[in-house]
Amino acid sequence: MDNSMKLEFLSKSSNEGFARVAVAAFASQLDPTLEDLSDIKTALSEAVTNAIIHGYENTKGIVTISCQINNDTLTVTVSDSGRGIENLEQAMEPLYTSHPEMERSGMGFTVMETFMDSVSVRSAPGEGTDVTMSKTIKGR
Amino acid sequence: MDNSMKLEFLSKSSNEGFARVAVAAFASQLDPTLEDLSDIKTALSEAVTNAIIHGYENTKGIVTISCQINNDTLTVTVSDSGRGIENLEQAMEPLYTSHPEMERSGMGFTVMETFMDSVSVRSAPGEGTDVTMSKTIKGR
């Protein structure tokens, strides 16, 4: 492993911006383009927001972000120990959201899949959710 | 406690800049001035650099940064489980450095004390060092 970091913070929405900046600063070591960085921030923001609003349902919990750099690849895992996902297939469908009344668009997982090279989700109801995403930064 | 975060990363010098950006992004929630932010980044950079070069002596280890916001006060603890400090009084003297050949200036602790409101150090030889610093951000 070339480099790694782990970030834990309270499930407050005011930490969403902080989490994006921290992960982008870590990812900068791969010399990404501005577009790469924006992709990473957007995908991360989706996963962190989901942990806060769906995982912990706006109650107090800890969100954990682990990042690794291996060669040119950044791997990011966003974890919560919140309510978990009962029907993962349905959750990952574009436009599906369990909270339309909160004006969620149901596009979170689709955005992660579009902006990262790979996304995998492990979730158990009552235990929590881990979302692992990776992206390879092509040398310029 | 209003907000808190914990950051762990490998003791690589390339993480010094990342650590500064992450802590500054977290501290931004207190609406600090640019001068406050610069003070916090500078003090943090001293403590993180010390953990990497003195604590772990450039070998592989984990540096941990814990941050808390209580009302207007930011408290930051930088910890390593490296070699520790034998003579703390001497270490904290301005201009004292155990590594003049690495062009260390011996000003690290003095900078932390000047740029933060309080600094306290707990260290045990062979076990590691915790540096805790705090700064109150005056409302503008």
Add this chain to the structure above:
Amino acid sequence: MEMRYETAKRALVVSLSHDLDHHGAASLREKIDYEFRRRRARNIIFDLSALKFMDSSGIGLIMGRYRLSVAAGGKVFLSGVSPQLDRLISISGIYKIVGWAKSISEALQCL
């Protein structure tokens, strides 16, 4: 965010800045809806040229304002869309329901 109202076109022009994420969306929504109702507006133009970051919470915000305008017999336009934002908005599919314009004035002309 800054808002202004174009009476002739009954259009609320919402200029977004900084980051549009879940954290900021709720208060933006409240302010926009308040102004929309107070002015008895029909149309909304989102000027995104000064926006630094947006994720799918922004898509949700735009979709919600679309419903509001449609209910008032109006339209929603987006202007100042950067290439990066364009990718996000494209995959969301909302270009099927909201208009796109190069600038605020072009959007006003389309109304």
Add this chain to the structure above:
Amino acid sequence: MEMRYETAKRALVVSLSHDLDHHGAASLREKIDYEFRRRRARNIIFDLSALKFMDSSGIGLIMGRYRLSVAAGGKVFLSGVSPQLDRLISISGIYKIVGWAKSISEALQCL
């Protein structure tokens, strides 16, 4: 970082940018010392106007270059010092041994 050599004053002008911390200091030191010796320079002017961040590793770097210049019978000047940097440099005490100038040209005149 950018360097240029002022032959008339035997001065190496080092313009620093971005962040000067422990991570970057070693390679900067190597490059400056190489150029200093290659040019048979005597004096060093550090232009700090584009520097975004510096901690005590920068103080160590400047002190080390001071030793190099003194050994060659020369001086070190700092120019473009922001108020924030000025506080750091003041507490370090190095203003006792290095000069200060508003600009590179003023520093050159002092040599």
